[in-house]
Amino acid sequence: MSLLVVGSVALDTIKTPFGERREILGGAASYFSVGASLFTKVRLVGVIGEDFPAEHVEFLRSRNIDLSGLTRIGGGKTFRWSGRYVGRMDSAETLETQLNVLGEHRPPIPENFLDSQFILLANDKPDNQLHVAERMKSRKFMMMDTMNLWIDHFRDGLKRVLAVVDGIVLNDEEARALGGDSNLIAAMRKISAMGPKTVLVKKGEHGSIIFSEGRYFALPAYPLESVRDPTGAGDTFAAGVMGYLASTGEVTFANLKLAMLYGTVLASYNVEDFGLDRLRTLTRADIDRRHAEFVEFLRHGSD
Numbered sequence: 001m002s003l004l005v006v007g008s009v010a011l012d013t014i015k016t017p018f019g020e021r022r023e024i025l026g027g028a029a030s031y032f033s034v035g036a037s038l039f040t041k042v043r044l045v046g047v048i049g050e051d052f053p054a055e056h057v058e059f060l061r062s063r064n065i066d067l068s069g070l071t072r073i074g075g076g077k078t079f080r081w082s083g084r085y086v087g088r089m090d091s092a093e094t095l096e097t098q099l100n101v102l103g104e105h106r107p108p109i110p111e112n113f114l115d116s117q118f119i120l121l122a123n124d125k126p127d128n129q130l131h132v133a134e135r136m137k138s139r140k141f142m143m144m145d146t147m148n149l150w151i152d153h154f155r156d157g158l159k160r161v162l163a164v165v166d167g168i169v170l171n172d173e174e175a176r177a178l179g180g181d182s183n184l185i186a187a188m189r190k191i192s193a194m195g196p197k198t199v200l201v202k203k204g205e206h207g208s209i210i211f212s213e214g215r216y217f218a219l220p221a222y223p224l225e226s227v228r229d230p231t232g233a234g235d236t237f238a239a240g241v242m243g244y245l246a247s248t249g250e251v252t253f254a255n256l257k258l259a260m261l262y263g264t265v266l267a268s269y270n271v272e273d274f275g276l277d278r279l280r281t282l283t284r285a286d287i288d289r290r291h292a293e294f295v296e297f298l299r300h301g302s303d
């Protein structure tokens with residue numbers, strides 16, 4: 001079924017203990033759409049500047065992503081984000097954010113995208129997310145992402161988006177801040193009371209946990225020794241979740257649990273190399289192989 005993502009397309013500069021990359025393809029919508037394209041056809045809405053390299057557009061197109069909602073602003077500069085990871089690399093330190101066209105333009109949603117049934121409102125200013133959310137009349141499952149900046153300083157706007165979405169995905173620190181409770185489980189229940197029936201929390205190397213209509217389920221992360229660049233882990237996790245759900249078309253608790261397995265597997269591949277490099281060569285067969293290994297890892301028994 002149709003899967004739409006609305007979010008940032010960026011040029012990222014990233015430093016980790018394993019190296020540095022300058023102005024590579026990034027942005028939440030790029031990670032999400034490339035990841036989810038391994039599960040279903042993806043529609044992308046985003047904005048880029050005149051300086052955005054044609055090779056990146058070609059790469060996205062080569063993944064069968066519908067780019068009719070990617071708006072290029074003549075004379076504009078693409079959004080840029082620069083961050084670094086140190087030590088355990090459990091969180092990014094933002095070194096610089098240049099909003100450029102992202103701060104000045106709200107890309108139009110093509111008419112033929114308005115019937116999208118699965119929607120990911122990637123991390124963005126709550127007003128922008130609400131603008132999209134209110135137009136999605138055919139939706140079956142709309143999930144939002146967010147970040148501390150909006151939780152801390154744009155809470156009223158965020159609450160208006162929370163009131164209309166079906167799900168939210170965020171990390172544990174953000175969940176505690178948004179829910180206003182240092183106990184993660186209590187915080188998730190409080191977030192759900194603000195609107196979204198499904199609350200999905202990422203805990204980095206400690207896995208993920210879901211609360212949905214009174215039920216909880218938790219997963220560890222895929223056991224991985226080689227993490228080179230965590231950028232996009234959250235977006236590719238969301239991509240596996242939404243990509244799988246859109247491919248089944250049914251949002252049941254059982255499917256949400258399976259979707260978390262795919263999100264975990266996709267994110268584990270993504271962090272193995274810089275930027276989107278690992279996803280460039282990743283195949284559906286790779287996903288299915290690691291998925292089977294992960295299921296075996298989770299299996300309990302007497303052997």
Ligand code: AMP
Pocket residue numbers: 008010011012026027028080081097123124230231232233234235236
């Ligand atoms: P993640 O590591 O999954 O949380 O997301 C990383 C991506 O988020 C990077 O590729 C950045 O370009 C993008 N990003 C960083 N800050 C922002 C922001 N303020 N708005 C939208 N996207 C952002």
